Amino acid sequence: METTYKAVEISAPRTFRLVERPVKSPGAGQVRIRVEACGVCHSDAATVEGQFPGLSYPRVPGHEAVGVIEEIGPGVTSWKVGQRVGVGFFGGEDGTCEACRRGETAYCQHPTITGITTDGGYAEMLIAEARALALIPDELKSEDAAPLLCAGITTFNALRNAGRAGDTVAIQGIGGLGHLGVQFARKMGFRTVAIGGGPDKEHLASKLGRMFTSMPRRRMQRQHCKNSEEPMSSLRPRRVEPRSQACFPVLQFEANLLSSECRMTQSRLTAYL
Numbered sequence: 001m002e003t004t005y006k007a008v009e010i011s012a013p014r015t016f017r018l019v020e021r022p023v024k025s026p027g028a029g030q031v032r033i034r035v036e037a038c039g040v041c042h043s044d045a046a047t048v049e050g051q052f053p054g055l056s057y058p059r060v061p062g063h064e065a066v067g068v069i070e071e072i073g074p075g076v077t078s079w080k081v082g083q084r085v086g087v088g089f090f091g092g093e094d095g096t097c098e099a100c101r102r103g104e105t106a107y108c109q110h111p112t113i114t115g116i117t118t119d120g121g122y123a124e125m126l127i128a129e130a131r132a133l134a135l136i137p138d139e140l141k142s143e144d145a146a147p148l149l150c151a152g153i154t155t156f157n158a159l160r161n162a163g164r165a166g167d168t169v170a171i172q173g174i175g176g177l178g179h180l181g182v183q184f185a186r187k188m189g190f191r192t193v194a195i196g197g198g199p200d201k202e203h204l205a206s207k208l209g210r211m212f213t214s215m216p217r218r219r220m221q222r223q224h225c226k227n228s229e230e231p232m233s234s235l236r237p238r239r240v241e242p243r244s245q246a247c248f249p250v251l252q253f254e255a256n257l258l259s260s261e262c263r264m265t266q267s268r269l270t271a272y273l
């Protein structure tokens, strides 16, 4: 058995290092995973740039990791060696804080966060809390499954809690999250409009089978700044009756932002509704 493995760690803000680390056995309630794929998420920048409070170095980023369980620690009864699993940003709850005791573990006050409080998936192996693992179906390739562990769950949860089939949703930005959101929304039966900032995104949105409306990049950026102050409140999808006037608030916000050169797009949008 190997005694070391390769990892890419951040040794100081903005400093990546390829290192060789000793293989460790998982502790109680943990498993060691042989990483097959790990997505790159923008939140990894918090590790790279040193932005996350309490972050200490060296730290291996990566919270979209998929791999095979190589060893299980004491007390782990629900997982077996050889299973393919994934671990995301939420790496486990403490089980003792007020939020946990209310059953709201996602709001744990002292969570394990993969790639931030513990080493993540930019490595040949990682140790994860068994209670935070997701089983990966055989038919899903590791590299396809990995982005679902953060970008996927983020967009899926937003849509799951936003409405029901037949409602209209607008997805702003067809990037790492948006391109997944568009696909989920479509499969979930939403009337889906993709809003992006260029012909390349239009091509992708069309490929994903969605109506697309473009917004000039500068407006997208301005919009993004505004959203930072008022987090997406105007864009939040609402539960509405399809094809009624109530559909419009979801998109009216965007439609109002479309500049005169996008009038054609605006009318296409209205027609779509």
Ligand SMILES: [Zn+2]
Residues within 6 Å of the ligand: 041, 042, 043, 044, 063, 089, 150, 151
């Ligand atoms: Zn992420």
Ligand SMILES: [Zn+2]
Residues within 6 Å of the ligand: 093, 094, 095, 096, 097, 098, 099, 100, 101, 105, 107, 108, 109, 110, 111
């Ligand atoms: Zn907690």
